[in-house]
Amino acid sequence: QKEVEQNSGPLSVPEGAIASLNCTYSDRGSQSFFWYRQYSGKSPELIMSIYSNGDKEDGRFTAQLNKASQYVSLLIRDSQPSDSATYLCAVNDSGGSNYKLTFGKGTLLTVNP
Amino acid sequence: EPEVTQTPSHQVTQMGQEVILRCVPISNHLYFYWYRQILGQKVEFLVSFYNNEISEKSEIFDDQFSVERPDGSNFTLKIRSTKLEDSAMYFCASSVAVGYTFGSGTRLTVV
Numbered sequence: 241q242k243e244v245e246q247n248s249g250p251l252s253v254p255e256g257a258i259a260s261l262n263c264t265y266s267d268r269g270s271q272s273f274f275w276y277r278q279y280s281g282k283s284p285e286l287i288m289s290i291y292s293n294g295d296k297e298d299g300r301f302t303a304q305l306n307k308a309s310q311y312v313s314l315l316i317r318d319s320q321p322s323d324s325a326t327y328l329c330a331v332n333d334s335g336g337s338n339y340k341l342t343f344g345k346g347t348l349l350t351v352n353p
Numbered sequence: 354e355p356e357v358t359q360t361p362s363h364q365v366t367q368m369g370q371e372v373i374l375r376c377v378p379i380s381n382h383l384y385f386y387w388y389r390q391i392l393g394q395k396v397e398f399l400v401s402f403y404n405n406e407i408s409e410k411s412e413i414f415d416d417q418f419s420v421e422r423p424d425g426s427n428f429t430l431k432i433r434s435t436k437l438e439d440s441a442m443y444f445c446a447s448s449v450a451v452g453y454t455f456g457s458g459t460r461l462t463v464v
Contacts, residue, residue, distance in 0.1 A: 272451045283444050283455040284396060328396065332451055339384060339451040340409055343396040 242267040244331050246344035254352050259316040261327050261347050266310070269334030273305055275314045276328040278346065284328055288314060319351040355379040357456035359445050365462045366435055374430045374459045376445030385428045386446040386453065387420065389413070396444070402428065435463045 243266040253259045261275075272291050276284035290296045290303040290312065302315040312331075316323055326346040333340040358377040366372050378385050387399040400410045400420055407420065419431045428447075432439055440463045445456040 274452055283442075283458045286452060286454065289452045330396075339448060339453070340386075340398050340401055341453075342398070345395045 242331075242333060242342050244329055244342050244344035246327075246329050246347050248345055249348040250350050251347055252350045252352060253319050255319060255321060257319050257351075259319045259323065259349055259351070261314040261316075261329075261349065263312045263314075263329030263344055264310055265312070265329075265331045265342075267331060267334050267342070268307075268310065270331045271334065272332035272339075273303070273312045274330040274332075274341065275301075275303060275312075276330060276343075277323075278326045278328055280326075284330075284343075316349075319349075321351050321353050324349060324351045355454075357445055357447055357454050359443075359456035359459050361459060362457065363460045363462070365464060368437060368463055369434050372432050372435055372461065374432075374443050374445075374461070376428045376430070376456055377426050378428055378445065378447030379454060380426070382447035382449055382453075384408075384448045384450075384453070385422070386448075387430045388444045388446065388455075389441040390444065391438075391441045399430070399443075432461075435461075437463050439463050 245264045275288040278284045288303040290305045296303045300317045304313045328346045329344040330341040360375045385402040390396045400414045401408045417433045442458045444458045446453040
């Protein structure tokens with residue numbers, strides 16, 4: 241059973257701070273990694289993808305990948321109250337077909353004004 | 354920006370009834386998926402569909418479930434005889450490759 245693990249939180253940060261979200265995965269063959277944001281009662285929204293080791297930056301978001309450690313992280317700089325949501329880590333299943341994703345349970349982030 | 358459209362947004366059905374959840378994927382996408390999320394739990398893969406056939410399904414996707422692409426635009430999920438434990442948000446997604454777009458979801462409540 242391929243697993244994706246995240247701390248469920250809640251993670252609480254003050255407005256303007258850096259929020260750090262972490263994820264580990266069990267499928268050593270996985271090649272594609274994603275962070276989705278999910279507001280309560282809404283669908284997941286893709287915010288970052290990363291495919292190679294290292295950092296990838298997009299605006300206030302930075303994804304970090306370490307395949308040797310099977311570890312993915314998401315940093316949110318200058319956190320805003322609108323960033324308050326559940327952040328889902330998703331990993332492409334290497335043994336499956338057609339880009340099946342396995343999701344973690346998500347980390348609830350609260351940004352306090 | 355192109356969207357994946359799902360209807361209805363909320364459906365209430367009696368146990369044992371059949372339901373059909375509908376999705377219109379993004380027009381140039383080739384891969385289609387159904388996922389579900391029981392309240393407070395993970396988003397779980399149900400099925401993927403490519404080239405007019407199922408390419409993979411999970412153990413959740415048993416004989417009570419079926420998918421169909423009846424025309425060039427719609428993609429449907431049918432649950433033949435609903436159970437209480439089928440109550441969940443059902444998300445359709447589509448992609449050109451890896452990293453896909455989800456629809457807004459259908460909340461299915463089985464009573």
